[in-house]
Amino acid sequence: LFVINIKYNKLIDEYKNIYNVYPKITIISHSHGGNIALYLASVAQKWKEKPIIDRLILLACPVQRKTMPYIYDDMFKQIYALYSSLDMIQMLAPQHPYYKPFSSKQFPKNEKMIQARIKINGRALLHTSFSKVRFMALLPSILADLSEIHDKSKKDEQLATKEIVI
Numbered sequence: 001l002f003v004i005n006i007k008y009n010k011l012i013d014e015y016k017n018i019y020n021v022y023p024k025i026t027i028i029s030h031s032h033g034g035n036i037a038l039y040l041a042s043v044a045q046k047w048k049e050k051p052i053i054d055r056l057i058l059l060a061c062p063v064q065r066k067t068m069p070y071i072y073d074d075m076f077k078q079i080y081a082l083y084s085s086l087d088m089i090q091m092l093a094p095q096h097p098y099y100k101p102f103s104s105k106q107f108p109k110n111e112k113m114i115q116a117r118i119k120i121n122g123r124a125l126l127h128t129s130f131s132k133v134r135f136m137a138l139l140p141s142i143l144a145d146l147s148e149i150h151d152k153s154k155k156d157e158q159l160a161t162k163e164i165v166i
Contacts, residue, residue, distance in 0.1 A: 005047045012051075026055040028139075030131045031090070034061025034081075041073035050075055057143070058082065059130040060090045062103030071110050079113040080143060081106070086124035114150045117165045118142070 015023045029037045037056055044050045058081040071079055083090060083105040090105055106115055118125055120138070129135055 004043075008047075008051060009049060022052070024054045025052065026057065027053055028057045028059065029061065030059045031061065031127065034058035035064050035067045038067040038070040041070040041075050044075060052077065054078065055080065055143075057139070060084065060087050060125075060127050062090050063105065063107050064103055068107060071107055071113055077112065079107075079110070080146060081113060081115040082118050082130065082142070083115070084118050084125040084127075084129070087127045087130075089127035114146045116142075116146055119165060 012023065027037050034056075037053075037058070040051075040053075053075055054077050056076045056079045058079065060083060061081060070076075087105070090103065107113060118130075120129075120135070125135070
């Protein structure tokens with residue numbers, strides 16, 4: 001972890017030296033990669049300079065009790081959590097035996113988090129579909145649509161309580 005911190009700081013310093021701005025960092029994760037990305041908030045507590053992740057994109061991430069609280073960490077500025085009603089693998093991810101045995105698909109509500117159930121052409125996705133090139137090509141427009149809906153929901157309380165389906 002110490003090596004990751006040194007390499008991260010070196011990379012950030014090089015970027016700032018070249019472009020004179022702090023880089024905007026986006027992490028895109030699939031499945032348990034999302035839990036690893038969330039766990040970064042715990043690891044980074046020990047670093048001298050905590051990273052700032054502008055966008056954390058969680059694709060079919062099993063919501064685990066152990067990493068779920070990290071969605072509130074100030075390290076993450078905006079979090080997108082995309083899931084599918086057809087994705088059983090996401091729910092079957094086991095948790096510690098003292099918790100509920102299966103994972104959830106949705107995180108608790110959080111003002112910096114945008115969650116959406118994804119359908120493409122009216123069809124729910126399989127777990128592996130989130131990591132396919134076809135889906136990744138659509139991801140920028142999906143995120144733009146979600147951000148627009150999220151901005152509107154801040155002004156409309158009824159819209160804010162509805163599940164987003166794209």
